[in-house]
Amino acid sequence: MKRIRDLFNHHERTYSFELFPPKTDKGFENLLKTIALLCELKPDYISCTYGAGGGNREKTFDVVQHIEARHHVIGMAHLTCVLNTKNDIAAIVEDIKSRGIRNILALRGDPPKDQPDWQPTEDNFKYSSELVAFTREKFGDYFGIAVAGFPEGHVLCPDRDKDAEFLKLKIDAGADFVITQLFFDNKDYFAYIERLRTIGVKVRVIPGILPITDYRALQRFCAVCGATVTDEVKKIFEPLQDDQGATLQAGTEFAIRQCQELLGGGAPGIHFYCLNKVHPTAEILEAVR
Numbered sequence: 001m002k003r004i005r006d007l008f009n010h011h012e013r014t015y016s017f018e019l020f021p022p023k024t025d026k027g028f029e030n031l032l033k034t035i036a037l038l039c040e041l042k043p044d045y046i047s048c049t050y051g052a053g054g055g056n057r058e059k060t061f062d063v064v065q066h067i068e069a070r071h072h073v074i075g076m077a078h079l080t081c082v083l084n085t086k087n088d089i090a091a092i093v094e095d096i097k098s099r100g101i102r103n104i105l106a107l108r109g110d111p112p113k114d115q116p117d118w119q120p121t122e123d124n125f126k127y128s129s130e131l132v133a134f135t136r137e138k139f140g141d142y143f144g145i146a147v148a149g150f151p152e153g154h155v156l157c158p159d160r161d162k163d164a165e166f167l168k169l170k171i172d173a174g175a176d177f178v179i180t181q182l183f184f185d186n187k188d189y190f191a192y193i194e195r196l197r198t199i200g201v202k203v204r205v206i207p208g209i210l211p212i213t214d215y216r217a218l219q220r221f222c223a224v225c226g227a228t229v230t231d232e233v234k235k236i237f238e239p240l241q242d243d244q245g246a247t248l249q250a251g252t253e254f255a256i257r258q259c260q261e262l263l264g265g266g267a268p269g270i271h272f273y274c275l276n277k278v279h280p281t282a283e284i285l286e287a288v289r
Helices: 025-039 057-071 086-098 128-139 160-172 186-198 215-225 231-240 244-264 281-288
Strands: 014-019 045-048 074-080 103-107 144-149 177-182 205-209 269-273
Touching: 014 025, 014 205, 025 045, 025 057, 045 057, 045 103, 057 074, 057 086, 074 086, 086 128, 103 128, 128 144, 128 160, 144 160, 160 177, 160 186, 177 215, 177 269, 186 205, 186 244, 205 244, 215 231, 231 244, 244 269, 244 281, 269 281
Parallel strands: 014 045, 014 269, 045 074, 074 103, 103 144, 144 177, 177 205, 205 269
Antiparallel strands: none
């Protein structure tokens, strides 16, 4: 399959999905059915997440391999530094290559819940920029490499200018493009693009969008990842939080407006965090593509 960056020569915009590997065999069977339906929507690529320490690593790579072999859609495997030694990373990337996968999302990753105090040593990569540099040095141009961006600044680096500088380190190390963390105020995305362009980052920065389907779950997740639940989101969704149908409808409408404004302002596509579900992402994609 192609590297995702090769698509950029012919696609002004890309539309993509993110999945996560289920923990059970039944969940995995259901995900394969979901993947078939998502692939009917003709995404440009689909990525699959990777748990801290690689507890579900094989399932991640199996999912990506299935997407490419069965559905002929480009897949991208997430890869994290946490808990893996440098030798581990070398072996893991060799495994990815042996499967014919040509796209990686290089991440630092967070310590798992059962080892919250884990700290890297000299045998570990401390930052995703080091993971990018290693992969480029060892594997040359074989892989397309994406990295994460944080329009509001990373939860551990609230200084947005400093966070932009850290993003530039990833690009200078050899990353091809950026996918952002979720956000709900488009002003944060456009200000982020301005910060990055000012310091010389010219690659694509694709906004990551999470359709709101469960307001309480959204609050819990945002509290962990550092994304802001804006006043507008609170005003819309707090009164609806006990009405699943109304929340789903409002979430779909909100995401459509958000995506249309982003694309109208020059965003080079949308990356949907679809939570292993076809809907409402299908409706949103149809409305904005």
